[in-house]
């Protein structure tokens with residue numbers, strides 16, 4: 655586990671693109687996503703973190719809120735945050751939103767030498783072996799796992815086998831190559847916030863203040879989302 659403190663891996667100069675994908679259902683986007691993306695950007699010295707809403711999430715039921723509205727909330731939440739972009743590339747594809755297809759598209763855009771990172775929370779990582787073409791994920795990108803205080807389960811055996819000897823424990827070692835590595839990160843502001851809890855709070859009429867950006871809360875209110 656790589657514990658990242660402010661300034662532990664200064665940005666430095668780099669000539670090849672360094673980008674990360676943080677994909678999600680973002681139903682809705684919350685501060686756990688956004689603060690993780692900001693800290694990932696800083697810790698890895700990235701050019702940009704692409705937050706990419708899944709149009710058709712491959713491994714869960716279709717969200718009740720449309721892709722266009724989940725994207726609109728993501729844009730509202732990001733606002734003018736430096737280094738973060740709302741990327742709609744999965745909304746422009748039909749069929750299940752497989753991450754291998756998204757990473758292939760980022761690889762095509764940024765080139766073979768680019769350092770491409772797929773960031774996932776620990777909970778999503780635990781299911782990686784059930785994803786579409788899991789070994790190909792590592793051919794296309796590095797995987798960075800973000801620790802979540804509310805998800806602490808140990809790794810299943812099949813996942814340990816998939817990882818093999820890919821794990822490194824510094825950002826420098828990870829970014830020495832374009833793809834293929836694994837880094838587990840403990841970011842400074844680990845937040846036990848989940849979209850499931852936010853949806854339930856909204857259904858119950860309880861407060862979601864300070865769990866998501868105010869602009870997202872306003873969007874939810876104006877569009878009467880997540881009510882029963």
Ligand SMILES: Nc1ncnc2c1ncn2[C@@H]1O[C@H](COP(=O)(O)OP(=O)(O)OP(=O)(O)O)[C@@H](O)[C@H]1O
Nearest residue numbers: 677678679680686690774775778845847848849850
């Ligand atoms: N609080 C958090 N801290 C760090 N990573 C997070 C956090 N919440 C979600 N993630 C990660 O962000 C990605 C997208 O998450 P997702 O949109 O499914 O949000 P979620 O809060 O886990 O939603 P749900 O509760 O509906 O499953 C996943 O890789 C997930 O693990």
Ligand SMILES: O=C(O)c1ccc[n+]([C@@H]2O[C@H](COP(=O)([O-])O)[C@@H](O)[C@H]2O)c1
Nearest residue numbers: 677678679708712713752753778785786
């Ligand atoms: O490619 C796959 O098979 C795959 C299976 C499950 C999840 N994912 C991606 O993982 C990200 C997080 O998913 P979720 O369901 O936790 O929001 C999101 O970008 C999904 O598209 C991808």
